[in-house]
Amino acid sequence: MNLSDLKRRVETLGLKVVTDGAPAKEPFIAALKDHFLSKDYPDGPPFEEIQPMLCRSYGDLSQKEQDALWKDGNDWLAQEKLNGVRLILHCVKGVGVFGHGREINTKNFRRSEFHHHLLFHDFIPSFTATLDCEVVAGSLQSTVALLRMKPEESREKQSQTPLKIHVFDVTRWEGFDLRVRRLDERLAFIQDFRTAITAASMGQHFEFPAVHFQDKRGVFDRIIKAGGEGVVLKRLSSPYIDATSRSRTGWIKCKRGLEVTAYVSGFEPGRKGSLNENRVAVLHFSVNTENGPLLVAKISSLPNDLQKAVTQRDSATKTVGINPTFLGKVATISGVEIAYKSGRLTSARILHMRGDLLKEDCSYSASDLDAIRKGATDVVPMRIAGKGRVQ
Numbered sequence: 001m002n003l004s005d006l007k008r009r010v011e012t013l014g015l016k017v018v019t020d021g022a023p024a025k026e027p028f029i030a031a032l033k034d035h036f037l038s039k040d041y042p043d044g045p046p047f048e049e050i051q052p053m054l055c056r057s058y059g060d061l062s063q064k065e066q067d068a069l070w071k072d073g074n075d076w077l078a079q080e081k082l083n084g085v086r087l088i089l090h091c092v093k094g095v096g097v098f099g100h101g102r103e104i105n106t107k108n109f110r111r112s113e114f115h116h117h118l119l120f121h122d123f124i125p126s127f128t129a130t131l132d133c134e135v136v137a138g139s140l141q142s143t144v145a146l147l148r149m150k151p152e153e154s155r156e157k158q159s160q161t162p163l164k165i166h167v168f169d170v171t172r173w174e175g176f177d178l179r180v181r182r183l184d185e186r187l188a189f190i191q192d193f194r195t196a197i198t199a200a201s202m203g204q205h206f207e208f209p210a211v212h213f214q215d216k217r218g219v220f221d222r223i224i225k226a227g228g229e230g231v232v233l234k235r236l237s238s239p240y241i242d243a244t245s246r247s248r249t250g251w252i253k254c255k256r257g258l259e260v261t262a263y264v265s266g267f268e269p270g271r272k273g274s275l276n277e278n279r280v281a282v283l284h285f286s287v288n289t290e291n292g293p294l295l296v297a298k299i300s301s302l303p304n305d306l307q308k309a310v311t312q313r314d315s316a317t318k319t320v321g322i323n324p325t326f327l328g329k330v331a332t333i334s335g336v337e338i339a340y341k342s343g344r345l346t347s348a349r350i351l352h353m354r355g356d357l358l359k360e361d362c363s364y365s366a367s368d369l370d371a372i373r374k375g376a377t378d379v380v381p382m383r384i385a386g387k388g389r390v391q
Contacts, residue, residue: 001025001106006032029109036108047090047098049111050171050179052132055232056246058254059336059347069233069252070217077183078216078231079209080223081253082166083375084136084143087114089165091125093174101147116151119162120205127196129189130172132240137163140375166207167193171240179240186240187211220254230255258345258372259334261383262287262296263359264327267310269320280311280322285333285348288359289366296369297333297348306350330354330362338373361385 001009006028010017017031037045058066069076088111090098099118100111114135115121137143138161146154146163171179173189190208197203212219220231233252241250266284270276285297302310312323331353335345363384371379 003028029104032109036110040108046092046095047130049100050088050130050242051244052086052088052102053169053241053251054244054246055251055253056248057336057347058233058252059349061248061252065248069254072214072216075236076216076233077236078212078219078233079168080219080228081230081232081255082134082136082209083140083229084134084166085114085140085147087133087135087165089115089129089131089133089167091123091127091129091131093125093128095124097121097123097125114147117147117149117154117163118165118205119155119158120202121151121155123200123202125196126200127193128172128174129170129193129196131165131167131190131193132169132171134166134168135163136166137161162205164207165205166209168209169240171242179242181239182237183234183240184236224256228256253336255336257334257336258338258381259332259351260285260287260296260345260364260381261330261332261354261357261362263362264310264322264329264331265293265295266327267322268298276307278311278313278320279307280320281307283310283350285331286362287369288363289369291366294364294366294369295344296338297335297345299333299348299350301349303350328359330357330359338369340373340375343369343373 003023003025006025010028010031013032013035015031015035017027019027068074086102087099088101092098097115097118097120098113099115100113103112104110105112135143135147137146137158142161143163146157149157167190169183170186170189170193171177173192178186178189194203194206194208197206216231216233223229223231231254233254235249235251238247238250241247262285264283265286267280268282268284270279270281274281280302282298282300283302284295285299286293286295288294310323310326312321313319314321332351333345333348334351335348337346338344339346361383364381365384368379368381372381
């Protein structure tokens, strides 16, 4: 929903919004959220809705930073990255359980609520806790499907594959707000929660991902070999960041890398006033599919010699173009994942140019690429050569 839509919604409801004059959605979303919260919870909500802590991508780090993460005896641990749906679970003593995800609901402007989909939705806890979790039921697709159904239908279908809550952090225990505490301190409170749910005979609904302090690279390699998604590396001294920032010294997600053989299909010049103003700043890479050409990457991390070679300046018009001999050239590129919205590789970079291949050789199955975009971990993008497949 854009800013104009938000303003119209606020005006329709007769709400007053105070802004600092800068065009921003946040004050309008906050006003709408408070309005609908007061309707659902006239005496105030029984829990504090929080922003799940976000992960920085491993590909955003320098080589030196990446290498430091894997060392034994450092300030970092590793946990398996699960392919599910993020859930903030609130257990409120004497009241009930509540759970919400990351996405903002455009009807009530609160984070999408999932607690009615849980098999223990009617549990009344004897303790108070807020937990950061991943809810998983088989594949990502089946998990999302269960959470999009009507709650009653979802709980009925879970007789075969129930939603499991994987707990990896705790931000509140009883009267203590733990967000300002170090991660290694917060982890100790997870055992208190585990003891409490075991005593309440609710332990079957929860899992607790292993924490690895040593041989983190080996752990990652074994997870990838087994078909897993990767790991999240977490700094032991980091607080819980309840914000939209992605700290490079907080949580780092490291997923299986994807390699694609693609051809140069376009470019973007540098922004006016930038260091790349008179150069090609971004190269576009595409592949062939049964549905036609598909843009799979925009790469800005270009080596200096390549950047010079691909740039062609027109002195008469003072414009920057691409050396036409580079259009159609093939390279092996890599990235962390295929972004769901854009369908392009994230943190993409060029591994090496491929003088042995032509544009026509860069063919892939559109269904495979789409499956990876939607979160499938059992699919590897394989280049199609003729009627067969080769790596």
